[in-house]
Amino acid sequence: MKNKSEKRGVMKKIAVITGADSGLGREYTRLIVKESDVDEIWALAKTPARLQRLVQDFGDRIVPVEIDLTQLDALADFHRRLSLEKPEIRWLINNAGIGKFGPFEKLEALEAAWIVDLNCRAVVEMTWNCLPYMLAGSRIVNTASQAAFQPLPYFNVYAASKAFIDRFSLALAVELKPRGIAVTSVCPCWMRTPFITKAQTSAKPDVTRLFPITDPSPVAYLALADSKKGRTRSVYGTLTRLSILGAKLLPVGIVMAVWLIQQGLSGIPAFPGRKSQNHADGEQASRLPALTLDDKAAD
Numbered sequence: 001m002k003n004k005s006e007k008r009g010v011m012k013k014i015a016v017i018t019g020a021d022s023g024l025g026r027e028y029t030r031l032i033v034k035e036s037d038v039d040e041i042w043a044l045a046k047t048p049a050r051l052q053r054l055v056q057d058f059g060d061r062i063v064p065v066e067i068d069l070t071q072l073d074a075l076a077d078f079h080r081r082l083s084l085e086k087p088e089i090r091w092l093i094n095n096a097g098i099g100k101f102g103p104f105e106k107l108e109a110l111e112a113a114w115i116v117d118l119n120c121r122a123v124v125e126m127t128w129n130c131l132p133y134m135l136a137g138s139r140i141v142n143t144a145s146q147a148a149f150q151p152l153p154y155f156n157v158y159a160a161s162k163a164f165i166d167r168f169s170l171a172l173a174v175e176l177k178p179r180g181i182a183v184t185s186v187c188p189c190w191m192r193t194p195f196i197t198k199a200q201t202s203a204k205p206d207v208t209r210l211f212p213i214t215d216p217s218p219v220a221y222l223a224l225a226d227s228k229k230g231r232t233r234s235v236y237g238t239l240t241r242l243s244i245l246g247a248k249l250l251p252v253g254i255v256m257a258v259w260l261i262q263q264g265l266s267g268i269p270a271f272p273g274r275k276s277q278n279h280a281d282g283e284q285a286s287r288l289p290a291l292t293l294d295d296k297a298a299d
């Protein structure tokens with residue numbers, strides 16, 4: 001059956017959302033369905049059952065696209081599909097992402113590379129693939145993170161990958177401004193989504209203090225509103241803004257020290273008089289190097 005645009009003899013207008021079937025991506029999808037200038041929402045993710053659920057919940061404008069974005073073949077297939085269907089892409093939301101808590105050395109073989117493949121390479125490839133189908137007024141929304149603003153020991157590759165997305169987005173926004181295409185880097189704090197459980201690599205995760213934490217719904221709402229206003233960054237919540245400001249102003253060694261203390265990974269209690277919550281038996285504290293003032297020299 002032809003969609004409205006095809007009946008009018010013009011290209012269909014679509015939104016492309018990666019990681020659309022869960023957490024923040026599902027919220028983006030829920031909101032984009034309400035946009036009147038989009039004929040189809042191409043929802044990209046790996047899990048067929050959850051993609052079908054999107055169709056049930058949000059209607060038949062959802063086009064489920066089962067894809068593993070870490071696979072170059074799959075990205076090439078997506079490129080071919082675009083060149084066959086030639087849609088007008090109104091929204092590209094690069095949102096799929098994974099992270100892993102724990103010491104870099106202890107990550108499973110290839111796990112660190114998958115984080116880079118999904119969080120960085122797929123964002124670049126998807127953007128490159130989609131740009132030829134974007135016109136003035138089209139928008140790119142890239143999910144980075146508050147983690148983009150500081151190196152995070154024991155969440156290392158993830159934080160570095162998000163710094164990549166943020167820098168990539170800001171520079172791309174300048175390059176695409178003459179074409180009238182807006183690019184927004186979305187930098188949420190912790191959100192209540194399956195991401196956090198998936199990031200745990202052991203029964204005793206290294207990262208447990210998730211403060212501040214928020215629901216993904218207002219983050220998605222603000223991100224789309226900021227994109228429409230042409231803002232290059234979208235940051236939800238006063239505490240998140242403050243922590244980003246702190247990360248920009250303070251020496252990086254201090255910022256990392258605060259993170260380690262907050263997570264109970266430094267041997268110094270985050271709250272005087274209390275034992276480390278997550279490693280109360282001291283096992284973790286002895287496994288990790290104690291933080292000294294010399295570590296500020298990292299700056």
Ligand SMILES: NC(=O)c1ccc[n+]([C@@H]2O[C@H](COP(=O)([O-])OP(=O)(O)OC[C@H]3O[C@@H](n4cnc5c(N)ncnc54)[C@H](OP(=O)(O)O)[C@@H]3O)[C@@H](O)[C@H]2O)c1
Pocket residue numbers: 018019020021022023024025044045046047048050067068069070095096097098099118143144145146187188189190191192193194195196198216
């Ligand atoms: N939750 C947080 O605390 C937090 C904070 C800041 C930023 N973020 C960022 O927010 C974004 C959304 O994460 P979320 O919190 O909503 O987590 P989530 O619920 O786990 O969603 C992740 C999405 O990415 C998809 N995905 C994962 N691997 C994929 C692959 N190889 N190919 C295609 N799709 C893949 C997942 O789909 P399948 O499961 O079907 O593969 C899922 O739809 C991520 O970029 C994350 O880094 C999260």
